[in-house]
Structure formats: structure tokens, C-alpha cells
Amino acid sequence: MRWLREHKDEAEQRQWDIMNHNAAAAVRMIERVATLPEGRRMVRLGSEMLQGYTEASWIDWWQRTEIQDHLARIFAPIGETARRLGVRLSFHPGQFCVLASEHDVIVERSILEFEYHTDMARWMGYGKSWHDSGFKINVHLSGKGGVTKFLKTLGRLSPEARNLISIENDEMTNGIDSTLLVAEHVALVLDIHHHWINSGEYITPADPRAQRVVESWRGVRPALHYSVSREDILVGHDHRVRPDLDGLLAAGFKKQKLRAHSDMMWNTACNEWALTFGDQWDIQCEAKGKNLASEQVYNQRLAQA
Incomplete structure (x- = not known):
């Protein structure tokens, strides 16, 4: 969050990069865990997937319609993969x-x-x-x-x-x-x-x-x-x-x-x-x-x- 405050010109692009990376990484992690024995097919996802989602200076940005729509698109494959693979x-x-x-x-x-x-x-x-x-x-x-x-x-x-x-x-x-x-x-x-x-x-x-x-x-x-x-x-x-x-x-x-x-x-x-x-x-x-x-x-x- 300090970096985002200190690099305002780059902050929004950095948020896009982080959210896209974390969503894609979650899918890959679920695919990996799905190869484990059935009793170990569990993943606790991290709370830090979206930086500053509840932080006062970023709440309005995260709630913008285009951001929310994009999040729905990139997070949907996480759930779809988990349900399909039984994780x-x-x-x-x-x-x-x-x-x-x-x-x-x-x-x-x-x-x-x-x-x-x-x-x-x-x-x-x-x-x-x-x-x-x-x-x-x-x-x-x-x-x-x-x-x-x-x-x-x-x-x-x-x-x-x-x-x-x-x-x-x-x-x-x-x-x-x-x-x-x-x-x-x-x-x-x-x-x-x-x-x-x-x-x-x-x-x-x-x-x-x-x-x-x-x-x-x-x-x-x-x-x-x-x-x-x-x-x-x-x-x-x-x-x-x-x-x-x-x-x-x-x-x-x-x-x-x-x-x-x-x-x-x-x-x-x-x-x-x-x-x-x-x-x-x-x-x-x-x-x-x-x-x-x-x-x-x-x-x-x-x-x-």
C-alpha cells in the first residue's frame, strides 16, 4: 500500500497487474492441488488477492462498474476449476x-x-x-x-x-x-x-x-x-x-x-x-x-x- 501511495501514476496499472496475476495463480494452484489424494484437495485462498479493497483511498476505485465486471470475469474460472476438480x-x-x-x-x-x-x-x-x-x-x-x-x-x-x-x-x-x-x-x-x-x-x-x-x-x-x-x-x-x-x-x-x-x-x-x-x-x-x-x-x- 505504501508503494501504491508513492507511485500514483503507476498505481492503477499495478492494481490491474496484481488482480490478474493473483486470479490466474489461484487457478493454477487449484489445478495442482487437484492432483493430490482426495483427502488433501483443499486450498485456503489468501486475503491479499486484491490490494486495498477495503482501504479508504481505494474503495471507490474497486467499486467502479468496469472493475467489478472485470473481477467477476477473472474470478469465475477459480470457482469453476475448483468445482470441476473437486477442490x-x-x-x-x-x-x-x-x-x-x-x-x-x-x-x-x-x-x-x-x-x-x-x-x-x-x-x-x-x-x-x-x-x-x-x-x-x-x-x-x-x-x-x-x-x-x-x-x-x-x-x-x-x-x-x-x-x-x-x-x-x-x-x-x-x-x-x-x-x-x-x-x-x-x-x-x-x-x-x-x-x-x-x-x-x-x-x-x-x-x-x-x-x-x-x-x-x-x-x-x-x-x-x-x-x-x-x-x-x-x-x-x-x-x-x-x-x-x-x-x-x-x-x-x-x-x-x-x-x-x-x-x-x-x-x-x-x-x-x-x-x-x-x-x-x-x-x-x-x-x-x-x-x-x-x-x-x-x-x-x-x-x-
Whole structure:
């Protein structure tokens, strides 16, 4: 954004170049992911595909009719390719997207940001029905306004946004018990690492709370987020043993450190636990190593079969 401000004569052409490149790159990435085994055919698209879409000095430019029409043309192949090849897509707006904030100005900005992601999904052909093709735009249930403020904000979203939104349990504040309070209104994503940080519990697929999360998807295959604490925090920890949160906290470890995602899925015992969800859920690995970490978990599943 600094570059765009400092090079005003070139800024609009640069925006055209970026949007065209990112749309074409998304199609190529989906085509690549489609060659992977079925359980790994998932892509989380980046929020930065369109630079400054909600930024005050660029909003009017992005909303120009010719720009919107062009975006619809270049994003349509992304959705068409994903549906044709059976690749599940998602967005995950940043944690500054707080739909339940107690501050109305933050809610207004968050709605604008969420609808930006909805615009991209709409151009791709999603949002016409409840999580069509498994597409989701996932955010945390965060903000001191809680469930009441979230439901109020939810009613202000576009129909497509309400069809695509999913809510994830948080590791520090709003855990599963909180997200289940909105299960009748939105699909829920179960983040099992967040739940472990929040409670110390290794939840199981048979847990009634997990099954209520499944039911929130209304027949669509649910999504599960999986991660583990960082290797450089739990140095020397036996990879064959699941970490014990209470023991780690008693030893002086801090939740703020333990919550961070690892580079790779180094703990085979945790991987084995996460894989127990595989028959009913799409397991989406959240790790700095991204596709390499996902492959690591998938290969362990093959070895266990």
C-alpha cells in the first residue's frame, strides 16, 4: 500500500497487474492441488488477492462498474476449476475481523472486510446456498460483545455471507461452549488445538459437542482445524507422547507461547489423535510448513492404515 501511495501514476496499472496475476495463480494452484489424494484437495485462498479493497483511498476505485465486471470475469474460472476438480476452497480473514466487538467502529470495519471476502466468493460462483461445495469464510467468535453482538452483526451481512460464514472456537476466550450457542445460525469449525489450549482436553470425534459441530453444517462435510505447539517451544519433547497442558503450565510454560502453530506436524501422537476425525471431517492442517506439514500427516495416515 505504501508503494501504491508513492507511485500514483503507476498505481492503477499495478492494481490491474496484481488482480490478474493473483486470479490466474489461484487457478493454477487449484489445478495442482487437484492432483493430490482426495483427502488433501483443499486450498485456503489468501486475503491479499486484491490490494486495498477495503482501504479508504481505494474503495471507490474497486467499486467502479468496469472493475467489478472485470473481477467477476477473472474470478469465475477459480470457482469453476475448483468445482470441476473437486477442490474445497476457503478464506480466513485476519483476526482483526471482529464481528462481535463492543466497539461499533470495529464492527463496521469488520463487516466491510468480511463482505470483501464474500465478494470474491460470489464472483467464483459460491454463496447461492448453504456452504455450496463446502466453501467457507471462517472467522473467530471474538469480541467482548459476545454471542448477542455477533448474532446482531450476522443479521446485517449479505445473504451470501450468511451462507458462507463459519465460526471457529478460540483458544483463549470463546471456546466450544460459546460457539455452540450460535450453531443454529452458522456452521462451526472445530479447532482441536485451540480447544486443547483452552481446556487441556484432547476432545474425541464421539464427544457430543463435536457431533453438534457436525450437525451445524446441515449435511455438508465439516471442516476441522489441526495444529500443534511449536517445536522450538517444546524442545526435546518425545514425539510419541501427547503434551500435557497442565503439566506444561506447572513447569512454567505460557499459553501465549504454546498456542503458536508449529512448522511441521512433529508430534506423531497428536497426529494419530487428529486422524481419528478423518472419517467424518476434512482435516485442515494449520502449520508454517503448510503443504509439507499436511503431507506429513497424510503419510502417517497411510502408514496407520
